[in-house]
Amino acid sequence: MEKTDVAIVGAGPVGLTLALALGRAGVNVVVVERDAEINLSPRAMVYLHPLLPDLDRLGLVAGMLKRGFRDDEGLNLHLASTGEVISIPNTALDGIDPFPFNIHLGQGEYCSLVAELLADLDNVDVRSNSEVVTIDDQEATATVHLQVKGVSQALEARYVVGADGGHSVVRASIGASLEGTTWGERFVATNVRFDFRSRGFKSSNMYIDPEIGCIIAQITPDGLWRCTYQESLELPESTVADRIPQHFDRLLGADASVELVDFRPYRMHQRLSSSLRSGHVVLAGDAAHLTNPTGGLGLTTGLYDVLLLEEVLLAVLRGEAGDELLDRYAEERSRVFSHVSSPNATYFKTLVYDTTDPAVVDAQVQPFRDAAKTLEGQRAFLSGLDMVRSPSLTGAHS
Ligand SMILES: Cc1cc2nc3c(=O)[nH]c(=O)nc-3n(C[C@H](O)[C@H](O)[C@H](O)COP(=O)(O)OP(=O)(O)OC[C@H]3O[C@@H](n4cnc5c(N)ncnc54)[C@H](O)[C@@H]3O)c2cc1C
Structure with a gap:
């Protein structure tokens, strides 16, 4: 049977980025x-400034800036009822942060870029048309059972990472539930062409x-924008368009005159896998947790x-x-999701879409508003965006 160090299930942004990180460190990855x-x-399209030093370490930022664009304008809250706009620009970080900006780039474009870098690594193999059916975890390794164009195959790995998204087969194979x-x-989620800047909107x-x-x-410099709104589930999905x-x-x-380029309706969740690790199998990304965006x-x-x-x-x-x-x-990333990501995403969804009382x-x-008033306030807010980072568990980054 074919063997590897790490088998990653799913070539979405999480699986591909992990493959790049491990591959660059010399690990054999399939x-x-x-x-x-x-x-x-x-799908996703904003990469926040605190993540950029890490993405740069992996050799991604230059390519991301080439394919996407640099957002210096940061967070902009528009209160429809009063016309007030509260802005916390990334320029507040100029001179104190190596990457004082966010990058906007469609998730698919990001994946294409990572896949191109992976193609240069001899120790990483990315295989399409390869569907994982189940994982068989044993004493020393785990076996990934696949269907490749109708043919059954098996791959033995020291560790298997389930990065196979919200409907994760890997999660099911370890008996975990969302x-x-x-x-x-x-x-x-709609992708449209319209000059939103002419109506007072900024990059985000x-x-x-x-x-x-x-x-x-804004998704691209040449005028492609994302507008995401919500609607009642009582309206039929077949007539969203x-x-x-x-x-x-x-x-x-x-x-x-708004030109519709693409759209995608979807349900939203605040859900965490009951376990992120079992034996030689670990979960990451949407396989591990789902939040509204x-x-x-x-x-x-x-x-x-x-x-x-x-x-x-690596350790x-x-x-x-x-x-x-x-x-x-597993414990640390569950903690971050439960205590940071999910409550903050819930707060923002409720604020943007669901609060009917203007006083609230x-x-x-x-x-x-308070943060936007001073440079110190803006810097404190922008630094707080690193809240989903976990501290080092080995002392490697302390
Ligand atoms: C419409 C939409 C809009 C979104 N907007 C935002 C946003 O603005 N901001 C934000 O932060 N997030 C957003 N999200 C969420 C974001 O897209 C996800 O968090 C992200 O895709 C997670 O990446 P992932 O690699 O974990 O999983 P995925 O991107 O889902 O990738 C999983 C991969 O695994 C593959 N796979 C699945 N099953 C198997 C199997 N059995 N065998 C082999 N391969 C398999 C899939 O084909 C896929 O390629 C949005 C999501 C949607 C649907």
Whole structure:
């Protein structure tokens, strides 16, 4: 049977980034991906400034800036009821942060970039059309059972990482379940062409309104934007496309000419896997936890999983630590999701879409107003965006 050090299930952003981190450290990695090609549908697109030194270490930032664009404008809250705009620009970090900006880049483009870098590594093999059916965990290794174009195959690995998304087969194979709640609305992510700047929007905006609340963010320098809004689940999913023009009519006026490029309706969850580790199998990214994307903490949390898992797996594979360190990874990333990512994403979703009382909205945005007033306040807020990072478990980064 074929053998490798680490088998990663799923060539999404989490699986590919982990493959790059481990591959660059000399680990033999096989990534198995069910689909034939990288998923280019509208999904995550903002990479926050505290993550950029890590992505730069992996050789990604230059390519990301080439394919996407640099956002110096930071957070912008628009209160629809009053017209107030509260801005906390990334320029507050100029001179004190090596990367005083966020990067906007579609998740599919990010994956294509990582896949290109992986193609140069002889010790990493990314295989498409390879669907994992189950994992068989044994005393010293785990066996990944695959279907490759209808043919059964098996791969033995010292460790298996499930980065296979929300419907994770790897999670099911370790007997874990997703616990938490599913929101009672549908999100609709649209990619559109429209000059949102002509209406006072900046690179990244939360438009707060209980009727037409939305997230508006620029995807490319040449004018592709993301607008994500929510609608009632009582409306049929089959007619989402028919209703998209109504959203833009209400947001921008019927005279606005918005070109719809792509869209994707989806359900949102606040859910955490009951376990992130069993034997030689570990979970990361959406396989481990699911959050609504308001505030951009979905993929961000997954990429911070990668940073800790990189450190932990390297220590274990090199014999510098026992594999109980994987339990500490599992506990720590569960803690971050439960106590940081999920509550913050819930707070932002409720603020942007669900709060009907203007006095409550006013009170909720007051901390942002206060932070926006001074350079020190802006810096403190922007530094706080590193809250989903875990401390080092081996002392490697302390
Ligand atoms: C419409 C939409 C909009 C979003 N917007 C945002 C946003 O603005 N900000 C944000 O932070 N997050 C956002 N998210 C969430 C973000 O996209 C996810 O957090 C991110 O994709 C997680 O990456 P991942 O690599 O863990 O999983 P995925 O991207 O889901 O990748 C999993 C991969 O595993 C593969 N796979 C699955 N099963 C198997 C199997 N059995 N065998 C082999 N391969 C398998 C899949 O084909 C896929 O390629 C959004 C999600 C959606 C759906």
